[in-house]
Amino acid sequence: MKYRSRNIACLESLWDKRVEYRLNVIPTLELISKTHDCRFSHLTCNTREELQYNLQILPKRGYGILYFAFHGSPGKIHLHRDKVTLTDLAAMMNHRFQRWIIHFGTCSTLRKPREVEYFVEQTGIALATGFTKDVDWIESSAFELLLFKAFQTLNSPKVILRNLLNKYPDLVEATGFTYFPEIL
Numbered sequence: 001m002k003y004r005s006r007n008i009a010c011l012e013s014l015w016d017k018r019v020e021y022r023l024n025v026i027p028t029l030e031l032i033s034k035t036h037d038c039r040f041s042h043l044t045c046n047t048r049e050e051l052q053y054n055l056q057i058l059p060k061r062g063y064g065i066l067y068f069a070f071h072g073s074p075g076k077i078h079l080h081r082d083k084v085t086l087t088d089l090a091a092m093m094n095h096r097f098q099r100w101i102i103h104f105g106t107c108s109t110l111r112k113p114r115e116v117e118y119f120v121e122q123t124g125i126a127l128a129t130g131f132t133k134d135v136d137w138i139e140s141s142a143f144e145l146l147l148f149k150a151f152q153t154l155n156s157p158k159v160i161l162r163n164l165l166n167k168y169p170d171l172v173e174a175t176g177f178t179y180f181p182e183i184l
Contacts, residue, residue, distance in 0.1 A: 052092050
């Protein structure tokens with residue numbers, strides 16, 4: 001099977017106050033990178049200013065997936081001490097990520113469909129994926145590994161989604177995985 005590389009740009013905030021033995025998503029990105037010959041960039045964002053700056057400096061050429069690894073709540077991503085609504089995030093992103101796939105590795109952010117639809121419309125992205133529930137770290141990490149594998153190996157968003165929904169219904173249910181726009 002021919003692998004279609006979609007390099008991953010990741011923005012991540014602190015998960016807790018431990019800085020010495022910090023929990024992060026880098027092992028997931030490294031595994032996908034090494035097994036599917038794709039690149040990744042990883043930047044930390046703990047303030048609104050840092051988020052806005054990092055959205056501007058992320059590499060655009062050769063990339064097509066933006067992975068937000070943050071705490072979240074319905075319609076919001078959480079920075080270390082701040083929350084950013086999907087409306088504010090859309091304004092920060094503008095059309096810089098048009099036709100990209102955006103994955104929200106955040107608890108519950110995609111629980112408000114109208115706000116997610118507005119985000120997709122305002123940014124011009126091809127697909128937004130994420131969770132509608134508060135997720136367990138291990139379950140969501142396992143699912144994200146499978147999701148990123150599908151992004152690398154399958155061509156169309158419809159095929160990617162159909163594959164995930166059919167092969168991993170228990171993880172889809174456990175995480176509340178969803179996607180926008182509705183394409184199936």
